[in-house]
Structure formats: C-alpha cells, structure tokens
Amino acid sequence: MNRPLKKNGPISERMLVFGICVFLVEIVWLAFGRTLGFGFVNYDDPRTVYESAEVARGLSAEGVAWAFTHAVIGHWDPLTTLSHMADCQIYGLEPAGHHLTNVLLHAAGTILLFLALREMTGALWRSAFVAALFAIHPLRVESVAWITERKDVLSGVFFMLALGAYARYAHGPSAWRYLAVALAFALGLLCKSMLVTLPFVLLLLDYWPLGRWADRRGLPWPLLIEKIPLLLLSATSAAIQIFAASDMITPIQTLSLSARLGNVLVSYVAYLWKSVWPVNLAVFYPSPGVWPAAQVLPAAAVLLGLSIIAVAWRRKRPYILTGWLWYLGMLAPVIGVIQVGTQALADRYTYLPQIGLFLLATWTVADLSASLRHRRLLLGCAAGIVIGGLILLARAQTAYWHDSQTLWNRALACTERNSVAHSNLGAELLESGQVNEAIAHLQKALEIQPLDADAHNNLGNALLLANRVDEAIPHYRSALEIRPDFGSAHANLGRALLKNGQVDEAISHYEKALELQPENPGFQNALAWVLATCPKAASRNGAKAVELARQAYRLTGDDPAILRTLAAAYAQAGRFPEAVDAARRALELTEPKNTALAGAIRREIGLYEAGNSYRDAPQK
Numbered sequence: 001m002n003r004p005l006k007k008n009g010p011i012s013e014r015m016l017v018f019g020i021c022v023f024l025v026e027i028v029w030l031a032f033g034r035t036l037g038f039g040f041v042n043y044d045d046p047r048t049v050y051e052s053a054e055v056a057r058g059l060s061a062e063g064v065a066w067a068f069t070h071a072v073i074g075h076w077d078p079l080t081t082l083s084h085m086a087d088c089q090i091y092g093l094e095p096a097g098h099h100l101t102n103v104l105l106h107a108a109g110t111i112l113l114f115l116a117l118r119e120m121t122g123a124l125w126r127s128a129f130v131a132a133l134f135a136i137h138p139l140r141v142e143s144v145a146w147i148t149e150r151k152d153v154l155s156g157v158f159f160m161l162a163l164g165a166y167a168r169y170a171h172g173p174s175a176w177r178y179l180a181v182a183l184a185f186a187l188g189l190l191c192k193s194m195l196v197t198l199p200f201v202l203l204l205l206d207y208w209p210l211g212r213w214a215d216r217r218g219l220p221w222p223l224l225i226e227k228i229p230l231l232l233l234s235a236t237s238a239a240i241q242i243f244a245a246s247d248m249i250t251p252i253q254t255l256s257l258s259a260r261l262g263n264v265l266v267s268y269v270a271y272l273w274k275s276v277w278p279v280n281l282a283v284f285y286p287s288p289g290v291w292p293a294a295q296v297l298p299a300a301a302v303l304l305g306l307s308i309i310a311v312a313w314r315r316k317r318p319y320i321l322t323g324w325l326w327y328l329g330m331l332a333p334v335i336g337v338i339q340v341g342t343q344a345l346a347d348r349y350t351y352l353p354q355i356g357l358f359l360l361a362t363w364t365v366a367d368l369s370a371s372l373r374h375r376r377l378l379l380g381c382a383a384g385i386v387i388g389g390l391i392l393l394a395r396a397q398t399a400y401w402h403d404s405q406t407l408w409n410r411a412l413a414c415t416e417r418n419s420v421a422h423s424n425l426g427a428e429l430l431e432s433g434q435v436n437e438a439i440a441h442l443q444k445a446l447e448i449q450p451l452d453a454d455a456h457n458n459l460g461n462a463l464l465l466a467n468r469v470d471e472a473i474p475h476y477r478s479a480l481e482i483r484p485d486f487g488s489a490h491a492n493l494g495r496a497l498l499k500n501g502q503v504d505e506a507i508s509h510y511e512k513a514l515e516l517q518p519e520n521p522g523f524q525n526a527l528a529w530v531l532a533t534c535p536k537a538a539s540r541n542g543a544k545a546v547e548l549a550r551q552a553y554r555l556t557g558d559d560p561a562i563l564r565t566l567a568a569a570y571a572q573a574g575r576f577p578e579a580v581d582a583a584r585r586a587l588e589l590t591e592p593k594n595t596a597l598a599g600a601i602r603r604e605i606g607l608y609e610a611g612n613s614y615r616d617a618p619q620k
Contacts, residue, residue: 017118020128021111024135027387028107031136031394032144035099035401042404042428043283044148047073049084050093053519053555058089071244074340079190080151098147105153106144110135112160113355119167121209126362129383133358136390138278138397142347145401146283151192152351158188159195159352166202170210178229186233193241193333194352196234199227200329208318242338250339255289262291263336265299267345271331272302274347275357278390281397282414283407284421287344310360319363326356342420342449404428419449427458430465438462453483457492464496472496487516491523494530503536514548524552525562532568533614542573542613560589564601568614571607579608 040050049055054066059082067081083101091097110131117127134140143152162184169177181202188195206212206223213220242249274281310324330353336344369375400410408425411418426441442459445452460475476493479486494509510527517523528548531541549566556562563586570579583605590598604614 016124017115020114020124024110024114024128024131025107027132027391028103028110028135031391032103032106032141032398034395034398035103035145036096038099038145038402039095040098040147041401041407042424042431043146043407044073045146048148049088049098053521055081055084056088056093057085057555059085074245074248075151075193076240076244077151077155077190077192079187080154080192083150083154084147095147098150099145102144102147102150102153105150105157106135106140109153109156109160112157112164116160116163116167117359119164120170120205126366130355130358130362132383132387133362133390134355136387136394137275137354138281138390138393139274139347139350139354141281141394141397141401142283143351145398146348149348152348155188155191155195156351158184158191159198162188162198163201163205166205167210170206170212182229182233185230189233189237193237194330194349196238196333197330199230199234201326202230203227204322204325204329208322238333245340248340250341255339259290260336260339262296263287263339263344265303266291266295267335268328268331269299269302270345271350271354272357275350275354278393278397280414281347282411282418282421283347284411284418285344285346285415286418286420287342317364317367320360323356323358323360323363326359327353328356329353330356405432417448419445419452419455422448423452423455423458426455426462430458430462435462435465439466451482453479453486453489456482457486457489460489460492460496464492464499469496469499473500485516487513487520487523490516491526495526498530498534501535503534503539506530507534507539519555521552521555521559521562524548524555525565528552528569529565532565532572540572542569542571545569546573546575558585558589560586560597563589564604567604567608571613576608576611580605583608 040046046052052072054063054070057063063085064082067078067085072081084098087098087101113134114127114131117130118124121127143149143156162181165177165180165184169181185195185198188198203220203223206220212223306324307328310321314321331349334346334349366379369379372378400406405425405428408421408428411421412425415421422441422445426438426445429435429441430438439459439462442455442462445455446459449455456475456479460472460479463469463472463475473493473496476489476496479489480493483489490509490513494506494513497503497506497509507527507530510523510530514520514523514527525548528545531539531545531548534540546566546569549562549569552562553559553566563582567579567581567583567586570576570582583601587598587601587605590601592598607614
C-alpha cells in the first residue's frame with residue numbers, strides 16, 4: 001500500500017481534499033452541463049419515462065409497488081425507476097430536470113470514487129487523477145447524457161459508497177461496517193444488476209491496495225468466505241435479471257457459442273481502443289453476427305499478451321493485475337456470452353469497468369516516472385493536457401445527444417448497416433412530419449433486418465400518413481407476427497383497418513392493445529373514440545366509451561384530445577349536458593393554439609347542444 005500523505009495540518013489537508021472535490025464537480029459540469037438544454041431521445045426514453053403512465057404520474061404508494069414488481073424494457077431496476085418517478089414528481093416531463101439529476105449523480109459518484117481511492121491507497125493526487133479520468137472520459141457521455149441510462153450513474157453512486165465502506169471495514173473490521181458494505185451493494189443492485197461483480201472487485205482490492213493477501217499462498221480462503229453474503233446478493237440479483245430479460249435473451253440456436261466468444265474477444269479489445277482513442281462513438285454498434293477470424297485472432301493475442309504481463313508483474317507492480325482483472329471481470333456480465341439485444345458492444349458498459357484501466361495506467365505512469373527530473377511539473381502538465389483534451393472530446397460527443405435526429409445521424413456516420421439507427425431516425429423523421437424521408441430510412445432498416453418489429457410498425461405509420469393504407473396494413477401484420485404482444489402495432493393496425501372500413505376487426509385489435517397495456521391512456525382514448533363515433537352504428541357503445549375515456553382522463557388530466565373523446569362518448573350515451581361541458585373544456589385548452597381543431601370542436605358543441613351524437617361529424 002502507498003504511504004499516506006504527509007500532513008501540514010488537518011485543516012490544510014481537508015481544504016486540499018475539498019478543493020479537489022470542487023474541481024471534479026467543475027469538470028463534470030464543463031463536460032455535461034450543456035445537457036440541461038437537451039430533450040428526451042426516442043431511444044427507450046419514451047417507454048422509460050414520458051410514455052410510461054406509471055412513471056409520469058410521479059411517486060405514489062402504487063408506483064413504488066409497481067416499480068418493484070415490473071421490469072422496464074427487460075430490466076428490473078426498481079430504484080432507478082423510482083428515481084425517474086421522483087423526477088416526474090419534481091420537474092414533470094420537462095427534460096432539463098431529468099438531465100440535471102443525471103449530471104448531479106455522476107458528479108457525486110466521481111467525488112465518492114476519489115474519496116474511496118484516497119482512503120484505500122493514501123495517494124491523494126493519483127486518486128484525484130483517476131477520478132478525473134472517470135469523470136470526463138468521452139465513454140461516460142452515453143451514461144450521463146441519456147436519461148434512460150440513469151441506472152449507470154445511480155448504481156455508480158452506491159458502488160462508490162460500497163468501496164468507501166469496504167475501505168473502512170478493511171482497516172477495522174466490524175459487523176456494522178460489513179453491514180454498511182452489504183447495504184450499499186444491495187441498493188446498487190436495485191439500480192442496475194451489472195454490479196453483481198462487486199465481490200470480485202473487493203477481493204482484488206484485498207490484494208492491492210489493501211494488502212489483505214499478505215503472507216498468504218494460493219487463494220485467501222478466509223477472504224473468500226467473508227464475501228459469501230455478498231455473493232448471495234449477486235446470485236439473487238443475477239437470477240432476477242435473467243428472468244426479467246428472458247424474452248430478450250438471444251437463444252443459442254440463433255447465435256452460436258463460438259460466435260459469442262468471438263464477440264467477447266473483439267469487444268474487450270474494442271473497449272481498450274476506445275479508452276485510448278475515444279472518437280467515432282455511437283449510441284448503437286450493430287453486431288455482425290460472426291466476427292471474421294482476421295479480427296478475432298489478433299484480439300485474442302492482445303488479451304493473452306496483456307494478461308501475461310499483468311501476471312508476470314504481479315509482485316513488482318500489483319496494481320496492474322488488480323486494474324486489469326477489474327476491467328475484465330466487471331465487463332463479464334455484459335460482454336456478450338449471454339446476448340441481450342443485437343448490439344456488439346455499448347459505450348455505457350464501460351462506466352465502472354474502465355476504472356480498472358485508469359488505476360493501472362495512473363499508477364504505472366507515476367511509478368515509471370519516479371526518476372525523472374522535474375517529475376511533478378512534467379506529470380502536472382501532462383495531466384492538465386489529458387484532462388483538457390478529454391473535456392473537449394466529451395463536450396463534442398455530448399453535443400450529438402441534443403436531439404434524436406442528431407443522435408441517429410451520428411450513429412449512421414460512425415457505423416455500417418445499422419438497422420437500429422435507420423429505424424429510430426425514421427421514427428423521429430416521421431414524428432417531425434418528414435414522411436418521405438422517414439419511409440426511406442425505415443425501408444432501409446428492413447432491408448438490413450427484416451425481423452425488426454418496430455421498423456415494420458413505424459413504416460406502417462408512415463405509409464398510413466401518406467394515405468397508402470393497403471401498403472401499411474401488411475407491415476402492421478408483420479410486426480405482430482414477429483412480436484404478438486406489440487400493443488402499439490395492434491392499435492395502429494386497428495386504425496388502418498378502420499380507415500379501410502373493416503370496423504369489427506379494427507375494434508378487436510384496439511381491444512387487444514388495451515388488454516396488453518390496460519393502463520395506456522392512448523389506447524383507452526383510441527378505443528373510446530371508435531366506440532363513440534365509428535361509422536358502423538351497431539358497433540357503437542356509448543357506456544363503454546365513457547368508461548374508457550374517463551379512465552384516460554384520470555391518467556392524463558386536462559388533455560384536449562381526451563376531453564374531446566369524452567364529450568363524444570357522453571353524447572353517444574345520451575348524456576348531452578356532460579358532453580357539452582367536456583367539449584367546452586377541450587375548446588378552452590385548444591384555442592388559440594389549433595384553430596382547425598377548435599373549429600371542429602365548436603361544431604361538435606353545436607351537435608351536442610342540439611341533442612345529437614357525433615355520428616355525422618368528420619372522423620379523426
């Protein structure tokens with residue numbers, strides 16, 4: 001272990017530590033503060049935050065129960081979900097507040113990392129430099145700028161707390177200190193299950209810098225036994241996560257073990273290269289399926305060579321072995337042996353594993369430069385150049401997260417045959433009214449990946465907007481063949497069938513969408529509108545329409561579209577005074593923003609005042 005700093009006095013050292021903490025916060029803000037002016041992106045943010053009725057409602061007893069009993073996009077991370085609910089409670093659906101939380105959590109994790117390393121190593125400036133690299137490396141951008149990746153920065157805070165608690169425990173073991181480690185670890189697992197490797201990291205820290213392996217040969221069994229309660233937490237979290245993501249795990253029949261191992265080798269080396277040369281970063285890197293031997297074999301050679309060096313130098317420079325195994329071990333859960341999704345790798349996966357690389361690099365450079373003249377000046381200048389350069393690169397990479405179009409255009413510029421980027425860019429272009437451009441990108445996505453249910457659904461939407469109903473319907477059906485529980489595709493197919501005059505089948509698909517997502521106000525509103533206004537009189541059901549529209553209204557509040565539906569439902573049920581009241585409230589919320597819609601609502605108010613239902617008014 002490194003000897004602790006010589007103190008000029010407790011106050012001066014505290015001030016120095018405080019100054020470093022302030023500096024770390026400042027560089028985090030320089031790199032990521034601009035995200036407060038960014039919006040949500042269309043990659044998981046809708047399902048994680050603003051289109052999730054449970055999350056958007058904010059904190060409640062029901063919401064807490066829901067967070068602990070439901071997986072979100074294949075991930076069971078209840079504390080992360082609760083943090084999104086808290087943001088919605090405080091900031092509503094304004095993205096600036098959600099971004100601010102991410103930045104603050106990352107800054108807190110950075111400070112805690114510095115304090116934990118200082119506690120373990122006694123090396124103030126080396127610990128500060130490692131924390132600074134962690135704070136502003138461009139590979140952090142995805143974890144901080146992406147609201148959905150709150151799980152990284154929140155779990156990171158608990159990870160660093162666990163490190164700090166373990167440092168205190170190692171210096172003076174007690175049951176209460178061990179309990180603090182276990183509690184921080186458990187809370188971190190509730191944010192992101194990737195922390196399952198923490199017991200392994202603690203065992204590495206026992207080796208260096210804590211020196212608890214001293215005078216032991218072979219495996220330190222007492223230290224291993226000491227980790228058993230933590231390993232049980234890891235096993236429980238891993239089992240829950242595998243169950244939650246079971247539908248998203250690629251089966252071995254689809255992707256062979258040899259292909260997975262090839263991806264493991266290439267990915268480990270790719271993350272190393274990105275750590276040294278962090279350019280051309282993208283939100284999604286498509287997997288080629290099987291990597292060519294020309295890439296797999298050199299990657300294997302690189303990893304083997306670096307591992308031999310780490311083992312050979314374990315006595316003289318133990319920090320190399322600790323840092324190297326930290327990197328390899330922490331990446332293991334997401335390296336691709338258990339494949340979830342179609343990505344080859346992801347920048348966000350390096351959030352905690354990369355700390356191991358920073359440790360070994362920082363201590364190696366510091367020790368190798370020990371004999372240099374003017375060492376402190378040279379190292380200080382080098383550190384300043386590195387930190388300044390990384391801040392500039394991080395700011396440049398952060399800018400690509402400003403909005404969805406910028407994000408996906410950047411991904412297409414950095415990767416090839418990226419169906420996910422084409423699909424999501426097409427969806428965003430469609431949202432902004434660029435229908436023809438959207439169709440082109442969505443068709444390209446399906447050329448690359450014909451089994452992309454989202455691309456089929458979005459292409460159906462684009463074709464429907466272009467009044468190409470007969471072309472849209474087959475894409476919705478394809479989406480449902482690929483993913484039968486795709487609620488939005490059911491609702492969209494219902495809309496297309498209704499335009500095609502196939503009323504009964506349209507209603508059945510609306511009902512199926514609502515069966516899959518009973519708390520979705522959009523689906524409730526859509527079915528209520530059909531039951532209140534559809535052209536086939538026998539299919540109208542005013543009472544059920546009122547019930548559905550009122551449920552949607554309770555979930556969303558004063559939404560003019562839902563109030564308009566509620567008015568039509570009341571009129572179909574013969575409750576004309578209530579229909580007039582609801583329509584007038586919809587009009588108040590619509591004027592003067594949308595004059596065309598306001599005119600339609602005025603005409604509907606006239607119908608309801610005359611005691612007529614909506615049946616003769618134009619369809620939505």
